[in-house]
Amino acid sequence: MSISPTAVGDPLTPDDAAVLARAFKVLGDPVRLRVLSLIAARNGGEVCVCDITAAFDLTGPTISYHLRQLREAGLVDCQRRGTWVYYWIMPARLALLSRFLDPAAAATPVAAS
Amino acid sequence: MSISPTAVGDPLTPDDAAVLARAFKVLGDPVRLRVLSLIAARNGGEVCVCDITAAFDLTGPTISYHLRQLREAGLVDCQRRGTWVYYWIMPARLALLSRFLDPAAAATPVAAS
DNA sequence: TCTCTAGGTTGACAGATGTCTAATCAAAGA
DNA sequence: TCTTTGATTAGACATCTGTCAACCTAGAGA
Structure with missing residues (x-):
């Protein structure tokens, strides 16, 4: 991915805009945002699909569809372990994406992670 | 029914997710992203609609449509001055939005108020 | 092997989205 | 007032999206 970290300060090329827009579009759904925050909030960092599905009033295929969108956008990844994913x-x-929206926030020196 | 909180952070409420998703959805279009970066890149901070329209191979109404999306999402604002907007x-x-995607980057050394 | 369970895939469909043309509105100037 | 220019709105339409029911796949365990 070769997008400038200060993209909002410089005009985007159509190609870069297409790449970024695809990611933002995936974030532009309330269910997917909730799925993402559900995963991010989990202390172990990993969540089983069954736990995600249980948190929503949606069918399995619908959750699967949203997880695929997130995966193909590079926002999440997954691994099968036995029966569970x-x-x-x-x-x-x-x-x-965060740095694109607010390059100034990224200007702070990187602390030890 | 509530999701158990974690040390990492709390999952989004459906209401918060809806608000955030609406903004991200608006960002999820390559034309709108380019419009946004075009405005942000302008030194004076302001861009006339005619300049935006000239930068794209799209009709005026289409640019107007995208500007309205950006405006209603609170990402831009506008003012008419004479004939121009x-x-x-x-x-x-x-x-x-940036802080939602990367809370760590926004953790400035400044003490919270 | 056969069965059971967790997830994913397919096909269909209502509703949303992005684009255009044509019409309308707002301000400036003759 | 009439015309011209800049911008938005209205209506139409093809395409894309999110959702479900039905079906398929992968792995575990008899």
């Missing part, structure tokens, strides 16, 4: 977030990807 | 970005709103 676990999801976790991709912080670097979220940080990239 | 000028747009500027709303940095606080963008910073809010």
Whole structure:
């Protein structure tokens, strides 16, 4: 991904805009945002699909559809372990989008993680 | 029915998710992202609609439609001056979205008020 | 092998979205 | 007042999205 970290301070190229817009579009759904925050809020960092599905008044296929959107946007990743599939977030990807929206916040020196 | 809180952070409420998702959805279009960065990149901070329209291979009404989306999401604001209408970005709103995506980046060394 | 369970895929469909043309509104100037 | 220019609104329409029911796949365990 080659998008300038100060993108909001410089005009976006159509190509960069297309890449960024695809990620933001995936974030532009309340169910997906809740799924994302549910995963991010989990202390272990991983959440089983069954736990996600249980948190919503939606069918399994619908949750699966939203998880796929998040996965294909690079916002989450997953791994199968036995019968269960676990999801976790991709912080670097979220940080990239964050810096686009507010380059000034990213100007703070990087502290030890 | 409530989701148990964690040390990492609390999952979004459906209401909060709806508010955030609406803003991200508006950002989820390449034309709108380019419009936003075009305005943000302008040194004076303000851009006339005619300049925005000239930068795209789209009709005036279409640009007007996208500007309205951005305006209603609180991402930009505008003012008419004579025949022309000028747009500027709303940095606080963008910073809010940025902090949601990467709370760590917004953790400035300044003490909270 | 066969069965059971957790997830994912497919196909269908109502509703939302982005784009255009045509019409309308707002301000300036003759 | 009439015309011209800049911008928005209205209506139409093709495409995209989110959701579900039905079906399929992967793994565990008899």
